Amino acid sequence: MSGLIGSAVKAQWGWLTEYNKTLFSNDLVAAIVVTILLVPQSLAYALLAGLPPKVGIYASITPLLAYAVLGSSRQLNVGPTAVISLMTASTIAELPEELRVVGAAALALMVGLMLIGAGVMKAGFLMNFVSRPVVSAYITGAALLIVISQLRHIFGVDGGGRTAFAMVSNLSRQASETSLITIGVGAAALLAFYLARTQIAFQLIKAGVPSRRAKMWSRMAPIVIIGLFIVASWMAGLDQQGLSVVGVVPGGLPPFRIPYVETSLIQSLLIPAAVIAIVAFVDSTSTAQELAARRRGSINANRELFGLGAANIAAGLSAGYAVNGSMSRSAVNAAAGGETPLSAVIVAILMALTAMFLTPLLTHLPLAVLAALIIIACFSLLDFRSIWRTWIYSRLDGLTAVATFVAVLTLGVQYGVLVGVVLAMALHIRTTVNPHMPLVGRFPGTEHYRDATRFVVETNDQVKTLRIDESLYYANARTLEDRVAQIVAETPSLTDLIMMCTAVNRIDASALSSLETINNRLKASDIRLHFSDMQSRVRERLFRSSFLDRLTGQIFLSQHEAMETLRPEPDWSFLDDHIDIH
Known part of the structure; x- marks a missing residue:
């Protein structure tokens, strides 16, 4: 195993022989832009996972370093993501509240060990068994489920639930308990984030700003919006008027320890860990392949298992939770000029500085603003057109996609991908059992x-x-x-x-x-x-x-x-x- 990891490290860092000041400048700029995007996302996704905000920051430091050492993609940015956060939330929701943080860390550690084990067995080919219609429908279903799950923070009610129907039912029962001030802040944040995503770059380009610079400014807009809401919440004392805020976020670097849980808890986490490992690997590898293809390169699926496994082990040992490759942040990293894994290392350093010195600034951040950020981010993941195109092209593949989408909403994210994979393979076997023989x-x-x-x-x-x-x-x-x-x-x-x-x-x-x-x-x-x-x-x-x-x-x-x-x-x-x- 040590030989395999050693060869992965050597292959990943071969670019150092050609590194120069220009590459460092590009990596530095990209890292700053990604960090500006990652800070609010790490807080928002921790909220989505049902964990304290600091856990999201912890999950954005050591995993980046681990993946930079062992992963095969030079531009993939690992860390908290919406889908994995929702899967984590569904898994730890069954645990006593005092065990959820350590349970999430143990879950990440188990995911990492499973991925490393798959890497040792060179099981990267397993990605071929998860069809693209299943992945697309799963992400769409999970994104819609995430949007529904965050409405409780927009309305200021407890809400909750593991399935879409449970969430909607709880929201409807608590309609009379909604907080007007929370709805107002949430609606304003939704509008602000939506305009930042759709209008700022367009207006800047229209005003004569170069396209690349305009896009960069539009990506920095969320941190500015969050800053404005923090100032408004603090000055108006909105937390005293019924608005839920992040509260005190302990500063400092993440603690390094092995999460200790009872054997019975480990057994209950095995199946969710396996499902998260599959989803994380498929999602991350798809993103890494897309980024590599743009530069006429390629990735090694088996090395991705090592890189992603090491990232999750690092997250589990540093009080974080399960991570995978982020499509949005990886795309930003590539667009901003990031060319080597050193950009991820710089992001990790900047996130560590944030954990040490900037957490007091987050005390008055409204939870409704983080929920709005998550909702707007998930809109870009909704891809109903892909499901429709699949249905038109192939009824069997379309049936698989629709079943996966419905399973995510009705059964929860843990079982949605399993339903899709099992159904896709069952239909494939059915086709080969009754081949066309004219x-x-x-x-x-x-x-x-x-x-x-x-x-x-x-x-x-x-x-x-x-x-x-x-x-x-x-x-x-x-x-x-x-x-x-x-x-x-x-x-x-x-x-x-x-x-x-x-x-x-x-x-x-x-x-x-x-x-x-x-x-x-x-x-x-x-x-x-x-x-x-x-x-x-x-x-x-x-x-x-x-x-x-x-x-x-x-x-x-x-x-x-x-x-x-x-x-x-x-x-x-x-x-x-x-x-x-x-």
Whole structure:
């Protein structure tokens, strides 16, 4: 394991040999911009996770350093995110209040150990089993759930609940308890953050400010808005009038200790930790791949497991909570000029300085303002168009996406992704169990063979070609037997059956046994079995068995060669009485 981590460190820091003042300047500017965005987000996401604000700051220091050492992306910014915060909140909500902080840290530590273990086993390929429709629908559902969960802070009521329906039900029951001053502050904050996101950059560019600088100023706007609300809350004494504020945030660096929890608690956290690990890895790797593709680079999925695992272990050991790669902050980091992992190191240093010296300034920050920040941030994650496009393109993928979205809202974030992954794999297995196996014919005058039910093609009642559009394995072997039996029953004059294997990449032992059965049954009916367009590696594996020794027909290089060889000669008997004038 130490060798694997050592090679990851060496690969990650190879850029140091080419580092210069220009790169440092770019990294420094990007780090300042990201920190300005991260400070309010760390507080807001801690609120979303049901944890004290300081925990969000702690989760924004050591994880950045750990990922910078082991991760494979130079621009990914790890730390608190909306989806993982909501998953953490749902997990620790079942714990006694006095155990939630240490429970969140233990959860992060377990997530990190699981990811490191997956990295040791080189399990980065597992990301391929989580389809993009599932990820997109999951993020959309989680974002909507987050928006609903934050309405209680906007209305100034307790609210609560693990599912969307529970949250809405609690909000409706407590409608008479809403705080007008909280609603006013929340509405003003929502409007301010919305205008900052949609209008400031546009207006600055319209006024002649360069595009890059205008976008940078618009990203700094949230910290200015938060500062104004803090000043207004302090000067007007709004906390004395019923407005909930952050309160005293203890200063200082995060404490380093192993979170101690009872064995029974560890057992209850195992499944949530596994789900969070999956979501964190898929979300982070997708973001890292997107950033790398923009620079014509690539990432290593197995190294991402090490980097993200180390980040979560660092979060757990420093009184933080589970983290993953942030899409928004990573994009800001890249747009602001961050080019190396040193920008993340600088962000960690700046966040440490914030924890040491700036926390007293956050005392009068209204919780409604943080809730508004979360809501506006989650609007950019809502992607209903993607779900609709998926539904239009593929009903099966669309069904998976819709089921994932509904599961997140009705069952909670922990189970939403599991429902999506399990359903996607179940539908995939269903498709491979019942593969498309049409009879094909030839386009007249060509060597091209297509589905006889979809095109006007030449067919022959004595020689039939069955195209198999899937690899053959134990789950669909019996389906192939049934399909061949159907063809034999429907074609009394059949003498030769060709299996066109263009899409067959594998034939396992069960499928081979079915082929032997089919060959014997056809032989008993005086029908020969042939193969065409078989891939060389599949044919080579068949040579290891005795099947080809008993095959009644041949293996042809191409489908056209098979038809040219096997088709019967035309019957010219109707021309026997013609008059030869030559």
